[in-house]
Amino acid sequence: MGIRELLTGVGWGVHPHNDHKRPAADVPLRVMPTPAKLCIPLLQHVGAPAKPLVAVGDRVLRGQLIAAAQGNVSAPVHAPTSGLVAAIGEVTAPHPSGLPFAAITIETDGLDESVSFKTVEDPFSLTPDEISQRIAEAGIVGLGGATFPSAPKAQLGRKHSVHTLIINGGECEPYLSSDDSIMRERADDVIDGVRILMHAVGASKAKVGIEDNKPEAIAAMRKAAQDFAQIEICPVPARYPMGSDRQLVQVLTGKEVPSGARTATIGLLVNNVSTCAAIHHAVRHGEPLYRRIVTVNGGAVAQPGNVLAPIGVLVEDLLAFAGLKSEPARLVMGGPMMGVALPHAQVPTVKGCGGILALTAEEITVVPPSPCIRCGSCVKACPMGLVPLELSAQIHAGEYDTADAMGLDDCLACGCCAYVCPSQMPLVQTFSHAKGEIWRRAQQKKRSEFTKQLAQARQERLEREARERVEAAARRKAQRAAQQAAAAADNNTPSEGAGA
Amino acid sequence: MLTPIISVMVLGLIFGLILGYAAKVFAVQGDALVEEIIEMMPGTNCGQCSFPGCSGAASAIVKGEAAVDCCPGGGRMLAEAIAARLGVSLEAASEDSGPKIAVVSESICIGCAKCFKACPTDAVIGASKQIHAVLKDACTGCGSCTNECPTGAISLEPIPVTLRDWNWEKPALAA
Numbered sequence: 001m002g003i004r005e006l007l008t009g010v011g012w013g014v015h016p017h018n019d020h021k022r023p024a025a026d027v028p029l030r031v032m033p034t035p036a037k038l039c040i041p042l043l044q045h046v047g048a049p050a051k052p053l054v055a056v057g058d059r060v061l062r063g064q065l066i067a068a069a070q071g072n073v074s075a076p077v078h079a080p081t082s083g084l085v086a087a088i089g090e091v092t093a094p095h096p097s098g099l100p101f102a103a104i105t106i107e108t109d110g111l112d113e114s115v116s117f118k119t120v121e122d123p124f125s126l127t128p129d130e131i132s133q134r135i136a137e138a139g140i141v142g143l144g145g146a147t148f149p150s151a152p153k154a155q156l157g158r159k160h161s162v163h164t165l166i167i168n169g170g171e172c173e174p175y176l177s178s179d180d181s182i183m184r185e186r187a188d189d190v191i192d193g194v195r196i197l198m199h200a201v202g203a204s205k206a207k208v209g210i211e212d213n214k215p216e217a218i219a220a221m222r223k224a225a226q227d228f229a230q231i232e233i234c235p236v237p238a239r240y241p242m243g244s245d246r247q248l249v250q251v252l253t254g255k256e257v258p259s260g261a262r263t264a265t266i267g268l269l270v271n272n273v274s275t276c277a278a279i280h281h282a283v284r285h286g287e288p289l290y291r292r293i294v295t296v297n298g299g300a301v302a303q304p305g306n307v308l309a310p311i312g313v314l315v316e317d318l319l320a321f322a323g324l325k326s327e328p329a330r331l332v333m334g335g336p337m338m339g340v341a342l343p344h345a346q347v348p349t350v351k352g353c354g355g356i357l358a359l360t361a362e363e364i365t366v367v368p369p370s371p372c373i374r375c376g377s378c379v380k381a382c383p384m385g386l387v388p389l390e391l392s393a394q395i396h397a398g399e400y401d402t403a404d405a406m407g408l409d410d411c412l413a414c415g416c417c418a419y420v421c422p423s424q425m426p427l428v429q430t431f432s433h434a435k436g437e438i439w440r441r442a443q444q445k446k447r448s449e450f451t452k453q454l455a456q457a458r459q460e461r462l463e464r465e466a467r468e469r470v471e472a473a474a475r476r477k478a479q480r481a482a483q484q485a486a487a488a489a490d491n492n493t494p495s496e497g498a499g500a
Numbered sequence: 501m502l503t504p505i506i507s508v509m510v511l512g513l514i515f516g517l518i519l520g521y522a523a524k525v526f527a528v529q530g531d532a533l534v535e536e537i538i539e540m541m542p543g544t545n546c547g548q549c550s551f552p553g554c555s556g557a558a559s560a561i562v563k564g565e566a567a568v569d570c571c572p573g574g575g576r577m578l579a580e581a582i583a584a585r586l587g588v589s590l591e592a593a594s595e596d597s598g599p600k601i602a603v604v605s606e607s608i609c610i611g612c613a614k615c616f617k618a619c620p621t622d623a624v625i626g627a628s629k630q631i632h633a634v635l636k637d638a639c640t641g642c643g644s645c646t647n648e649c650p651t652g653a654i655s656l657e658p659i660p661v662t663l664r665d666w667n668w669e670k671p672a673l674a675a
Contacts (some may be wrong), residue, residue, distance in 0.1 A: 369673060457622070
């Protein structure tokens, strides 16, 4: 146990000397003017993609439902402003592969006309189901980045009789400050959202975990929560990945979430502060989720800071708003630890996008890897108690099943191991590859079982058809014989009559 | 009357127990390895490996008469799995271009219905004088249908990569 662990009680994780959150975090929130074009993706959440309800050429209004949820775990999508639907088709996804996904493209008209929103004076007079319904209709998903639809999550919480809500204001990724911004500027909205969510889930108390490197946010949230004894603001040590639900739960409650289980199974439900603010807007003001705060940061950005931007704005428009002082060497959606590198800037933002980073060449220095020296730094850093060096060795030896048995599935892909590795080994990249490979193998196995069933069904069908053919032939033969017999009998009868 | 019935019953019971015991102890085992390989095979008996069905191919592979990658339907994944099970190395030359599925070119298809009769998994749908189509999830890419098509309208194409099944390359380590 090191000195740090004695002082803070947290042994895992990393914290860079400079987390690059300031000065962007201290700049007041700016509202982005409506861009000329918006591309609203249909799949911005975990689950089934939304189904378009509009056609090319339709006029849409701000807040209008343009694509409906499909199935239980899904989320609808709304128009962020008024304009014409220019296209429904594929655009580049915010994904390192640069592959396309479906989106609705809107050419905005600058009028920003809105549909009328259904407001509610007292959300606590609604039943939990009505609140869940409103959350679902507003298309709210986990805004911390996991993008799990919030309504099924709240229902899951109620099913497991969750007693405590854990509100995640950790925001541990360097460079990002969108949650910090919402807590500083909209603390009352966040606290109201927490209260509404407590009512929806049936929880009796809430703990808001905020990293201690955000004193302004802690002060603002304490002020907003002072009248509500059931909501406790808990500063937690600034240690990446504190914003991960399992780590935050461990620090706030001392409980460890079992491997492979959800936090709800131990009576806790984790929601992000931005999600709570969105719930406040949805339930009280009837306003769906069509905009969010995005941190625009990085060495190449002229005026870094937080921007309230419509969801579906192209990264290039967002960067043009914040200004670029040099050509970025890499664009990242999300934080530098877990974000995705973008293939280019013509990529739309999504609900789960808390930040866009335009990084300079100095910020992304790539050092070629050296062999593992088995120093164990990665073991100490891993927040899930895994042994990254062993996992990596197994994966590079092609032993995917062994790696899986060693708990690869628990890996958060937080990147702590790769961050601390003195040999600069691509550890987290290896784990991401292995998870994909294991998934692919499982899919292949499922597929092969399916085709086996199909082949068997075909075999049975062919046998049945052959049998039926034989039976039909026999029936026809019998019929013919019967007819002949009848005909013979008919022939006999008149002759007999004639003879009589 | 009762004595013969009871005595025959007791005899039957004794012989039954002896036979049951013998069946357990002196059981003739099929080649367990072949069974295991059959279990791994697609099981569609498409015949593209030129062996009589999947079980024929499995025993040929175990005997060393067939290459581990002889199954077009199973593809690279199956070849790797069999190679790992048998402890043989896959030759680098047998590198394939990834999984493939059959695709019908709608401008050439004449709706002759020959291909879907040849498909071992009923993946080709259609009727005579109707343009055929292939169900992506059911096609194993064995290629039985391509041999049947009189106009060359059906061919094997690589499965397009989507966001769902895209994966990272395995990163290189220090040399």
